[in-house]
Amino acid sequence: MDEHKPPIIQTTTGQKDIFNEPVTSILKPNDIPLAPSSASWTSDDEVLASLGYKPEFKREFTLWTTFSVSFAVLGLLPSFASTLYYGMGYAGTAGMTWGWLIAMVGIQSVAASMAEICSSMPTSGGLYYASAVLAPPGWGPLAAWLTGWSNWMSQVTGAPSVNYGTAAMILAAASIQNPEYVPQNYQVFFVTVLLMLVHATMASLPTKRIAQVNSTGSTFNMIALVIVIILIPAGTNRVSQGLPRFTPSSEVWGTIYPGTEFPAGVGVLMSFVSVIWTMSGYDAPFHLSEECSNASIASPRAIFLTSAIGGTFGWVLQLVVAYTVVDIPAVLSSDLGQPFAAYLIQCLPQQTVMAILSLTIIAGFAMGQGCMVAASRVTFAYARDGCFPFSEYWSRVNKHTKTPVNAVWYNCTIGICLVLLIFGGTITIGALFSIGAIAAFVAFTIPIFIRVFFVGDRFRPGPWNLGRFSIYIGSIACAFVALMVPILCLPSVTGRNLSPSLMNWTVLVYGAPMAFVVVWWAVSARKWFKGPKVNVEHMMLDRLEAIEGQEVLRPGEMEEVQKV
Structure with missing residues (x-):
């Protein structure tokens, strides 16, 4: 040549x-x-070759099926049901109405900036790869190391937290049918483990089957969400209880429930954990981009649409619940162990309650399976670059299914271990949700921060990009995450009222592993970890x-x- x-x-x-x-x-x-x-x-x-990787997967995902996986991971209905304790408990209906809108400004900014980066480098490594590429000379391996581990922590906690919420709803439904039955922690644990095993088996199927399953699950999620949004206001029995059909708007929008001992404004910000965790699944198309056709356009579109559509429908669901809830303290302290089920009992006939819970449980099952699929692709990508002990096993692609089966079961095993937090109580297992929120958004923002403050106009965008608004939107995304990370680590009580059972353990359960990762880097990893193992270097910055x-x-x- x-x-x-x-x-x-x-x-x-x-x-x-x-x-x-x-x-x-x-x-x-x-x-x-x-x-x-x-x-x-x-x-x-x-x-993919231009980015330095050889093709290893079949590209059987389309824009729709990729969107289906991410929307299934988003799982608005089961996500809302699983995190109602935090969204309603910290600030009441005010946090659910205008609080959701404020949070979505920051979340949509993060999603748009991530989509732009995805279009420029559509690989399974996703954010981890982008951090390595965009970082200043010499800092790429460290940026990739921190991004990868934070992102992996969010992914590996996704399926167990979703399945825990689904298991709690299943047992709450049993308790509604039989009021003498009170769910026990060990029962929630075993149902959660069963769901983990079933999802791991499903996530080990060939790519085409996984795409079909997630397409069906996502379609069901959408239909179930619309049904619930219509069914609750149409079927509410508040009038028979001597209440107005809907709570007055002045009360819904203007009253901040004192769910924490912090000032009201801080309480609203703390309620954002519900929004952030619910809206943290839109990175899935990034990790599936090596299995998606026309990935440079389809994957970023799926990211942006998942966040935009999910945010809109999520807010509508929040409004429905905010206008129909009867007694917030009773919802939070119910013996059912599942606030969403307790809320439904307050404002709906029992048959309607069971119908909605059934829809939510099925949607939660689909969501857990989507989380398992997305997490396995992240683990595969990082193991391909030697990030984990015994990476050669977790990075293998099954020769029959052409999917990373070993990575699926690696994540499943770790997830089951994390579910043991159930035995520490509601607050302790709740750390899974705030860990997922913080870990995900820290990983989302590191490459965005580098791109905004270190790369600037030298960034070479892909076919889907934000144009002249890129820097401004990226700045909003970074500011939002910088504000929310410390807020999400705050406990709901302070001073003498703070006890181990009421402590927010997020800072320990997320901070301790990340501190270990930093020490590991300083002691050993910096000597052998050089970032993504590509065939050729990727020059985004003319260097x-x-x-x-x-x-x-x-x-x-x-x-x-x-x-x-």
Whole structure:
């Protein structure tokens, strides 16, 4: 190949200039990856090769099925039901109405900025890969290390927290049918473990089957959400209790329930844990991008749509509950052990309550399965780069299903261990939710922060981008997360009233592992962990960090090649 000609890739339609790819390539002419002699690369394979990875999955996800997985992971109805204790308990209906709107400004900013980065580098490594690429010279491995571990913690806690909420609803439904039955912690534990095992089995299926299952589950989630939004206001029996059909708007929007000992404004911010945890599943399309066709456009669209549609429908559901709840303290202290079930009993006939709980339980089952799938792809991507002990096992792709089965069961085992927090009480198991919220948004924001404050206008966007608003939206995202991380670590009580059972253990359960990760980096990992193990370096910033033993383009040379 003439070294003065633009780099060429062999594609299904012939030869193609690699610089026409929707991502930036730094490949020299003699380093162009060629498809195996038995097959040519598709356009998606070319993009992945430009980022330094060989194709390992079947691309059987579309925009719809990718959106279906992320919407299933979002799981608005079961997510809302699982976190009602925090959304309603910290600030009452005010946090559920205008509080949700305020939170969504920050959340949608994070989602939009993440989607822009996804379009530029659609890999399973996702945020972890982006942090390594965008970080200043010499800081890439550390940025990837911190992002990867924080993101993995959010992913590995996703399925157990969702399944815990679903298990609690199943037993609450049994308690409603038989008032003499009071759910016990060990029973919730065993039902949760059963759900984990079933979901791990389902997540080990071939990609096509997983896509079909999640498409069905996501469709059911949407239908169930609409049914519940209509059914609650239509079927409420508040009038028969001598109450107005709906609580007056002045009370719903203007009264802040004193659920914490902090000032009212801080209580509203603390209630955002419900919004943040509910809306933390939209990164799934990023991790599925190596299995998605037209990933540079379909994956970011799925991210943005999941957050936008989920945020809108979530707010409507919040309004419905805020206008129909009868007694907030009774909801929070019910013996049922599930605030959503206690709320339904207050304002609906028993048959309607059971119908809604059934819909929510099925939707929660679909959500847990989606979480298991997304988490396995993250674990696979990080194990591929040697982040975990025994990574060679967790990074294997099953030769029959073409999916990372070992990673699925690795996550399942860890998730079951985390479910043991149930025996510490409601507050302790609640740490799973705040850990998921904090860990996810810290990981979401690290590459956004680097892109906004260190890369700036030198960022090379993909085909889906925010244009001139990119920096402004990214700044809002960073400010929102910087505010919320310490807020989500606050306990609901202070002073003499603070006891171990009422302590917010998030700072310990998230902070201790992350502190260990930092120490591990300082002592050992910095010597051997070099970030994503790609075939070639990815130049987003017109600069290069050479790979050992490999000749690469120098700054300015790429432009000269492109001019030819």
